[in-house]
Amino acid sequence: MSGVLSTSLRFLVRGALSFCLIVTVLLAGRYIVSEWRAFDAARRDLALLAGGEQHLGGERTQLKLASMARVKRLGQASAEALDAHIDALGKQITALSAKPEAQALSFGLPGSGQLMQGLVAKSRRMLEIELLSQERDYLVALRAAARAGVDRDAAMQALARLHAAHVAAYDALNDNLRAQSRIRVNSLWRSYLPGTVEFGMRDRLVQEEAELVRANNAAASAVALQQNALSIIGAPRASLQFIVNDARLDAAMGQLRGAISAGEAYASANWAGRMAESVREVAPTAGAILLSLMLVPVAIKVVFYYLLAPLAERLAPFYVDRHASGLLEIHAAGGRRATALGNSSAPSAVVTLREGDEMLIQSACIQSAAVTVASSTRWMLDWTNPFTCLAAGLFALTRIVSTQPAAIVVSPARDPLAEIALLTLPEGSSMVFQPRALVGVIHRLDQPLHMKRYWRLGSLHAWLTLQLRYLVFSGPVTLIVKGCRGVRVDAVDHGRVISQAATLGFSTSTAYSTSRCQTFLPYLLGRAPLLNDRFDGEVGFCVYEEALPADARKGVFGRGLEGLTDSVLKVFGV
Incomplete structure (x- = not known):
């Protein structure tokens, strides 16, 4: 009975407050x-x-x-x-x-x-x-x-x-x-x-x-x-x-x-007169600012699409390291197969550690592990690139070393749309990869991991894509990669164009350049990026995710500081 009275009293109070609010608004x-x-x-x-x-x-x-x-x-x-x-x-x-x-x-x-x-x-x-x-x-x-x-x-x-x-x-x-x-x-x-x-x-x-x-x-x-x-x-x-x-x-x-x-x-x-006079004074300036906000981005996009992008397409591509082999091996269903194409990911993956292997992985991605493995903390993936590791979330990693073969199941448990792929770079092969898509690596204890940095300040392709630094991983190493709705690996096959926002990495032996999007209206409306990544070569692969996550990079024209931060990270290849 008291609960009914309490509910009725709350209903009456809310009704009275709503009535007072309506009367106040009308007055x-x-x-x-x-x-x-x-x-x-x-x-x-x-x-x-x-x-x-x-x-x-x-x-x-x-x-x-x-x-x-x-x-x-x-x-x-x-x-x-x-x-x-x-x-x-x-x-x-x-x-x-x-x-x-x-x-x-x-x-x-x-x-x-x-x-x-x-x-x-x-x-x-x-x-x-x-x-x-x-x-x-x-x-x-x-x-x-x-x-x-x-x-x-x-x-x-x-x-x-x-x-x-x-x-x-x-x-x-x-x-x-x-x-x-x-x-x-x-x-x-x-x-x-x-x-x-x-x-x-x-x-x-x-x-x-x-x-x-x-x-x-x-x-x-x-x-x-x-x-x-x-x-x-x-x-x-x-x-x-x-x-x-x-x-x-x-x-x-x-x-x-x-x-x-x-x-x-x-x-x-x-x-009301003072307010109207104030509005009348600033209205021309506000109108000019609004017109500029509407027309200036359009003018910039016109210049980029019809002037800079065609100029960049005519420029020669560049190689990050054309002497690397460009080979890539991809795990699938617990085994290993060479030069696999298509979707090479799954919601989870089984990693088999051999004796002498070391795994460095984000702790949240370990779904299950054998009791025989020993784990510890590795504070930084690569101490020669501390700021890159901090920005990509590759710090405070779990280090696993097994004295005997052991199976570990890895999965991005906190991201329901992400899938895991295992990409193995044999010795002599290297790949440009964005650390933001890495959740871990596997390498031999006697062959420590190092990320190499390559700058391309003299290339218009790099400036138009706002990526001036490229981070390279060299084999032998296995990259544990995460991608939204899956990770795809395609062979270059004498030329392939990929959406720039989805690109995760590519073989250093491929020639990199940019390609303008086909139609202007989708680019003007923000439905398509101005430039796509283009890769050319006889041997090499490109890696990209199936879909863009909800928190995908917004670029320098994104929302406030978030968009500015994304642009800065992209400049440094993160």
């Missing part, structure tokens, strides 16, 4: 989508406002030129004509000012394009109103100059009257403000309590204040216009110039520019 996704939509809407609104500002810049120039042209035509007009034009300007200004205002803007809201268009239209109206106002003020001054030039005294008297009216309006406004201050000082809380006498007095004064402010501003504007007219009285009308005040035009467009600044601030503060 995060909704937040990310909303942020991106807000940024995208702000970006579109900014583009609309920026385009509107640019368009208004051109219209501003046209409106200025049109206004200056109209003023120029009225330069010598009569006072009555000026009055008529001033009245027309006033009506036009009133009509433009009566149009509805644009609504308040808020960036990040989808579908706010109409508000942005309304703001652009309002900015154009404000610009036009400002130009018309400047034009009207100039014409008013021009009309005043035309009239005041006849009666300066009347103009001075008019200025005095306007000034007195301004002073009276200003004093009335100050009286109102002082009366409000006295009410607040004497009855602060009652002045804000509805229903009290003080509240009614203060409310009446506040309403009067707005009217007094408008009257004061109108009186001040009239005084300024009259002063401007008096400043040009007596001057010839032809000398008066209409100069547009660009600062006031900039102020008329201030709301539009303020909205653009607010939109830019919002876009820069939005994390």
Whole structure:
């Protein structure tokens, strides 16, 4: 019963955690989508406002030129004509000012394009109103100059009257403000309590204040216009110039520019916008890197396939040691047969040690042995090549010496796909062999084993295959060889081509060269190597494994350090 409860509890906990995870993912996704939509809407609104500002810049120039042209035509007009034009300007200004205002803007809201268009239209109206106002003020001054030039005294008297009216309006406004201050000082809380006498007095004064402010501003504007007219009285009308005040035009467009600044601030503060901007900055570089990663390997393979590989095929082959005999004997079914061909391996092999034989083998490959054999540890297969032995795993070997004939069964027990073959090199024969495929050797006690090293730095074949050093085993010796799904031995027979990745060894008496793969597409797609090993000669053998293991060498273009390590080992023939 407790087990059922425990299982049910775990199921409920997992379900609750899964539910919380799903809710979290959905909320995060909704937040990310909303942020991106807000940024995208702000970006579109900014583009609309920026385009509107640019368009208004051109219209501003046209409106200025049109206004200056109209003023120029009225330069010598009569006072009555000026009055008529001033009245027309006033009506036009009133009509433009009566149009509805644009609504308040808020960036990040989808579908706010109409508000942005309304703001652009309002900015154009404000610009036009400002130009018309400047034009009207100039014409008013021009009309005043035309009239005041006849009666300066009347103009001075008019200025005095306007000034007195301004002073009276200003004093009335100050009286109102002082009366409000006295009410607040004497009855602060009652002045804000509805229903009290003080509240009614203060409310009446506040309403009067707005009217007094408008009257004061109108009186001040009239005084300024009259002063401007008096400043040009007596001057010839032809000398008066209409100069547009660009600062006031900039102020008329201030709301539009303020909205653009607010939109830019919002876009820069939005994390989705910052991320998009960062991606936009590095996207060209990333695209170039991606394109190079895609095209550079293809270009390199084209050069290798159509230039270097054909050049290598035309070069003469080289011999590692052409004076060796090239003979090879292969064990099969417990016996020995000379120059055997085909698959010469099995999951296990029986090794019969004679008196005076010494076997050096990896301990994991000994499946069974007679009780009469004596074993010890051999720390290195060949002390003259310690680094090669360490890289190939030929260290800490089991040394077996029998005083009488004994049978030992060897098998790569830890590798289910590997098979064992016994290759015997008679005296006078030698073979290039990769130590990575060796699991052990058998030799006479009085004839110790040595690996010879041959370098071929001057051969293009060696450089293209990235194998510059060749390790040679000389007979008499028996090589215990391991290969994936089996080991095959083929006679050269005047020429044989083998997949380079599968080659384990070849007789030193054969001529070695490279042969380009037949078709380009498999090489381009990585399904076939560029070069195959080619062997020529009358006497000699080549040894290769039936299939490539899963951990086959990846080369310099393989995965990270593993591929680099494989390439280095291949250079040294390991």
